[in-house]
Amino acid sequence: DAGVTQSPTHLIKTRGQQVTLRCSPKSGHDTVSWYQQALGQGPQFIFQYYEEEERQRGNFPDRFSGHQFPNYSSELNVNALLLGDSALYLCASSQGPQLNTEAFFGQGTRLTVV
Amino acid sequence: GEDVEQSLFLSVREGDSSVINCTYTDSSSTYLYWYKQEPGAGLQLLTYIFSNMDMKQDQRLTVLLNKKDKHLSLRIADTQTGDSAIYFCAGNQFYFGTGTSLTVIP
Numbered sequence: 226d227a228g229v230t231q232s233p234t235h236l237i238k239t240r241g242q243q244v245t246l247r248c249s250p251k252s253g254h255d256t257v258s259w260y261q262q263a264l265g266q267g268p269q270f271i272f273q274y275y276e277e278e279e280r281q282r283g284n285f286p287d288r289f290s291g292h293q294f295p296n297y298s299s300e301l302n303v304n305a306l307l308l309g310d311s312a313l314y315l316c317a318s319s320q321g322p323q324l325n326t327e328a329f330f331g332q333g334t335r336l337t338v339v
Numbered sequence: 340g341e342d343v344e345q346s347l348f349l350s351v352r353e354g355d356s357s358v359i360n361c362t363y364t365d366s367s368s369t370y371l372y373w374y375k376q377e378p379g380a381g382l383q384l385l386t387y388i389f390s391n392m393d394m395k396q397d398q399r400l401t402v403l404l405n406k407k408d409k410h411l412s413l414r415i416a417d418t419q420t421g422d423s424a425i426y427f428c429a430g431n432q433f434y435f436g437t438g439t440s441l442t443v444i445p
Contacts, residue, residue: 229381258432267343267427267435268382283433315381317432324369324431325389330381 227252229318229331237337238306246301246334250318256280257299258328259291260315268315274299275322303336311338343428343436350442357415359439361428364409366390368430371404373413376425376438385413385426418443 230249238244250257256275260268270283274293293299297318303310313335317328342364351357363371369390374382388395388402388411395402401414411428418441425438 260435265438267429267437269435270433281433317382325387327384328432330383332379332381 229254229316229329231314231316231331231334233334234332235335235337237339240306240308240338242306243302243304244306244336246303246314246316246336248299248301248316248318248331250297250299250316251329254318254320254329255297256319256322256326257293257297258317258319259299259301260317261285261310262313262315262333264312271301273322280322306338308338311336343430343434345426345428345436345439347437348440348442350444351418352444353418353420355418357418357422357441357443359413359415359426359428359441361411361413361436362409363411363428363430363434363436365430365434366406366409368434370431371402371411372429372432373400373402374427374429374435376427378424382427415441420445 232247258273259271262268273281277293288304290302313333315333317330319326319328372387373385386397399416403412420443423443427438429435
């Protein structure tokens with residue numbers, strides 16, 4: 226079992242560009258959540274996808290959008306990148322969106338905006 | 340959203356107990372979680388507690404929840420060097436604290 230896999234592992238983008246990050250959930254999981262973790266901070270919840278729909282959303286602007294595919298994999302898109310978007314982006318998968326279900330995290334994508 | 344606060348650093352000697360504390364502002368979280376993050380790694384779920392419980396024990400880990408004071412703690416018994424990491428508390432898996440860096444001194 227490969228667990229939660231994220232790609233790419235590292236990425237450098239220029240301010241104003243757009244970026245797409247990808248996440249494959251753990252086998253058997255159908256729910257994907259995305260988090261932004263700035264250096265020295267805790268993860269901040271961006272949104273959660275279940276049944277190809279956004280189910281929950283944190284306090285992030287519309288520049289952050291996502292998608293879930295029929296195979297449960299997910300993408301996070303960020304438009305008009307700002308220097309402040311530089312962070313580790315974590316994806317977590319779980320079996321269903323219930324609050325007590327265990328979430329497994331990927332290793333993250335380190336995004337640097339210059 | 341919910342504000343979750345933790346002390347930044349904790350240092351203990353190997354074999355001692357560690358207690359990591361967390362305070363939160365919103366009582367609506369149904370579940371409260373503890374995660375461990377090692378350098379360069381993702382987060383690993385350690386344990387969680389349902390909001391109507393006061394205590395949960397899982398091997399070396401003991402979670403205490405004081406709903407009145409909105410305070411959550413994680414006690415690690417017989418702390419080992421492998422326990423050195425950053426520990427996060429979280430409400431409903433959506434609201435994470437700032438993390439506590441635990442250093443275990445051999």
